Amino acid sequence: MGRSPCCEKAHTNKGAWTKEEDQRLVAYIKAHGEGCWRSLPKAAGLQRCGKSCRLRWINYLRPDLKRGNFTEEEDDLIINLHGLLGNKWSLIAGRLPGRTDNEIKNYWNTHIKRKLLARGIDPQTHHPLSGAAANAPSSRPQDQRPPAAARSSCSPQTSGAGHSSDEDSAHLGGIDLNLSLSPPSQPSSPVAAVAN
DNA sequence: AATATGCGCAACCGCTCCGTG
DNA sequence: ACACGGAGCGGTTGCGCATAT
Numbered sequence: 268m269g270r271s272p273c274c275e276k277a278h279t280n281k282g283a284w285t286k287e288e289d290q291r292l293v294a295y296i297k298a299h300g301e302g303c304w305r306s307l308p309k310a311a312g313l314q315r316c317g318k319s320c321r322l323r324w325i326n327y328l329r330p331d332l333k334r335g336n337f338t339e340e341e342d343d344l345i346i347n348l349h350g351l352l353g354n355k356w357s358l359i360a361g362r363l364p365g366r367t368d369n370e371i372k373n374y375w376n377t378h379i380k381r382k383l384l385a386r387g388i389d390p391q392t393h394h395p396l397s398g399a400a401a402n403a404p405s406s407r408p409q410d411q412r413p414p415a416a417a418r419s420s421c422s423p424q425t426s427g428a429g430h431s432s433d434e435d436s437a438h439l440g441g442i443d444l445n446l447s448l449s450p451p452s453q454p455s456s457p458v459a460a461v462a463n
Numbered sequence: 464a465a466t467a468t469g470c471g472c473a474a475c476c477g478c479t480c481c482g483t484g
Numbered sequence: 485a486c487a488c489g490g491a492g493c494g495g496t497t498g499c500g501c502a503t504a505t
Contacts, residue, residue, distance in 0.1 A: 281475075283499085305490060321491080322474065357493060368493075369473075377471055 333365025350393040
C-alpha cells in the first residue's frame with residue numbers, strides 16, 4: 268500500500284545481534300521500560316529497526332524467559348491449544364509463561380509436527396490421517412487455516428485478553444483452558460492450571 | 464579426516480489490526 | 485467516515501552446529 272518503511276534501512280544493521288547491541292537494548296529498557304519501539308533504537312543508540320529491537324527483546328533478552336527443553340506437559344498443552352486456536356502462536360505463548368511465540372512456533376514446526384505425524388495425526392486439523400494421505404505431510408499447510416474465528420477473535424485485544432466467545436474458557440477433554448489472556452511474562456502458571 | 468546432509472534457532476519480511484487525528 | 489502511523493503477528497528464510505557417510 269505504499270507504506271513508508273518502518274525504518275531507514277540504509278542505516279540499520281541486520282543479522283545476528285552483538286553483545287554490545289544486546290547490552291544497549293537491555294540497559295535502555297531497564298531504564299525506560301518498553302515504550303515506543305519505533306523511536307527506541309535511536310534513543311538507545313542502536314543501528315537497528317524498531318521491529319528488530321522488539322523481537323530481540325521479546326524472544327531473547329527478556330529476563331523472565333524460560334530457556335531450555337519443553338516438558339511433556341508443555342508439549343501436550345501446545346498441542347491442545349493448537350487444536351483449539353490454530354496457528355495463533357502469540358495466544359498459545361500467552362498460556363505458557365516464559366515461552367515466546369517464536370519459540371513455540373519453531374518447536375511446533377520442528378518437533379511437534381513430526382510427533383503428530385508419527386502418531387498418524389494431521390498436525391493442522393488434529394484429525395487422524397486417513398488412507399493414502401496417512402503418511403504424507405500436508406503439502407500446503409496454509410490451505411488448512413484455523414477457523415476464521417481464531418483470526419478475528421484475536422483482534423479485539425489480540426495481545427491482551429478479550430475472547431468473549433467459547434474460546435474464553437474452552438474445555439478440552441475435561442481440561443479447563445481458560446483462554447483469557449495474560450501477558451506471557453505473568454507467572455500465572457496456566458500450565459499447572461491446565462495440567463491439573 | 465573431510466565432506467555432505469539434516470536440524471534447530473534466530474531473525475527478517477510482509478500483512479493485518481488498532482488507535483488517533 | 486476516512487486516512488495514516490505504529491505495533492503485533494505469522495510465515496519464511498538463512499546461518500551455524502551436529503551427525504552421518
